[in-house]
Amino acid sequence: METARRMLTAKEVAARLGVSRTTAYAVIRELNEEMARRGCKVIPGRVSNEYFEIAFFGERSGGGDYEDVR
Template sequence: MTANKNVITADEIAECLGVSKSSAYKIMHTLNKELKAKGFYTVAGKLSRRYFEEKFYGVQSAEEGE
């Protein structure tokens, strides 16, 4: 099975931010709730990598920056 680079998991969030896995799940839940409020579909236990990077690092894709 190939890894999906479009989504990020709680394990990856915990590693990136240096937080516990339970804290990573709380962050994921909060961000998924924001996405759902904007009308996007979400999947429990997964989060859009792009949205995570945008919220934590201020990274925008080339299309959004133009």
């Protein structure tokens, strides 16, 4: 059984959004800056899958820590 990955790479972000890898890195940088301001630890070049999903596709129906992302 495959477990869900917690962090996304620029290649994965680019594929999900249909953008270039350069644009994906800019998206990751922006999201990581937001997370850092919230006191989260970040890894350059990677972004939290959960934060990415909420930021681009809306809140999870079950709520969570990132309900007020944008």
